[in-house]
Amino acid sequence: MTMRSFGLIRQCCNALVRVPLAREKSPVSLPISHLSRSLTTAAEALKITYDEKSEVATMHLCRKPVNGLSLEFITQISIALEKLENERSCRGVIISSGCDNVFCAGLDINEMLRPTPERLEIFWKTLQDMWLQLFTTRLMTVAAITGHCIAGGCLISSACDHRVMAPNFKIGLNEVKLGIVAPFWLVDSVKNLIGYRQTEWSLMKGHLFSSEDALRLGLVDKVVPQDQVVLQAEADMAEWLQVPDSARHLSKTLMRRDTVVRFRSGREADLKTFVNYIPKESIQKTLHSYVESLKSKK
Numbered sequence: 001m002t003m004r005s006f007g008l009i010r011q012c013c014n015a016l017v018r019v020p021l022a023r024e025k026s027p028v029s030l031p032i033s034h035l036s037r038s039l040t041t042a043a044e045a046l047k048i049t050y051d052e053k054s055e056v057a058t059m060h061l062c063r064k065p066v067n068g069l070s071l072e073f074i075t076q077i078s079i080a081l082e083k084l085e086n087e088r089s090c091r092g093v094i095i096s097s098g099c100d101n102v103f104c105a106g107l108d109i110n111e112m113l114r115p116t117p118e119r120l121e122i123f124w125k126t127l128q129d130m131w132l133q134l135f136t137t138r139l140m141t142v143a144a145i146t147g148h149c150i151a152g153g154c155l156i157s158s159a160c161d162h163r164v165m166a167p168n169f170k171i172g173l174n175e176v177k178l179g180i181v182a183p184f185w186l187v188d189s190v191k192n193l194i195g196y197r198q199t200e201w202s203l204m205k206g207h208l209f210s211s212e213d214a215l216r217l218g219l220v221d222k223v224v225p226q227d228q229v230v231l232q233a234e235a236d237m238a239e240w241l242q243v244p245d246s247a248r249h250l251s252k253t254l255m256r257r258d259t260v261v262r263f264r265s266g267r268e269a270d271l272k273t274f275v276n277y278i279p280k281e282s283i284q285k286t287l288h289s290y291v292e293s294l295k296s297k298k
């Protein structure tokens, strides 16, 4: 197998002061006073490899301990996606995790705790952009879900085209448990997979589905033993790539058009809602208690 890492991407991922690079906006300088805590450095957090033979890249999320989506991390993912999108030979990307038993625990909650208004706004815009990129990319996208896949984690997996998950983990939108609400575009992308009622019910309860229930509902496409998830994702990717790229991408565009149109017309209002809602004292209290409960479970 011929593997090479994308030098350019690595280079970009290491330079993280000016963000975001994603489409539809010009770069802005980040207030770096509120860097969220992680056990990994920015350079270690995202590893991209490319297999020339299969024309498939792997985006390995390694922001330990749980791949919490901080502004810097989302920016890295966004830059990497853009680079892959522009790499003509690349036809697909597998998103995998380097965190034990966790694919992604969602947004880094620290981003929402006592945030500066400036950073909060950039954070949400960057997340919106990253989601749009992933949801609409010409690349075939496969999520290799080797562990829990919660809220923002489900944002990533549900924006992909195909999902392989390991057994005995949890996946879904639990935002209400934190006193917050999933944005309509994330809800739509889950609803597209599992239908209205299951989405409504799980959203209102903050219910996380087991891997097995997720398979039954269509929230994931396959459940295989944890040590086979990536291999299965690669095999499924190869099968998917037998379909001509442009026809596959046009079909995806057709199916996702309504969600994208709704997103584009609602994203400004969505941003305003988020930046007004999160700093509220009552929300801050609930988020704080949630973080405490995570720490005290040990």
Ligand SMILES: CCCCC/C=C\CCCC/C=C/C(=O)SCCNC(=O)CCNC(=O)[C@H](O)C(C)(C)COP(=O)(O)OP(=O)(O)OC[C@H]1O[C@@H](n2cnc3c(N)ncnc32)[C@H](O)[C@@H]1OP(=O)(O)O
Binding pocket: 065, 066, 068, 101, 102, 104, 105, 106, 107, 108, 109, 110, 148, 150, 151, 152, 153, 174, 175, 178, 180, 181, 182, 183, 273, 274, 277, 278, 291, 294, 295
């Ligand atoms: C109409 C108004 C609309 C307004 C819109 C408002 C908001 C919209 C946002 C919606 C979009 C998405 C939101 C989110 O993603 S919120 C995050 C939701 N995620 C979670 O609830 C997951 C929480 N984590 C867990 O349940 C567990 O950590 C686990 C993933 C199951 C893994 O368990 P385990 O292996 O036992 O690890 P620990 O629990 O010990 O965690 C290790 C350390 O990591 C910290 N941690 C965990 N998750 C997060 C996180 N999401 N952000 C930041 N930090 C996290 C945890 O506290 C541990 O830290 P410690 O070592 O310092 O104790």
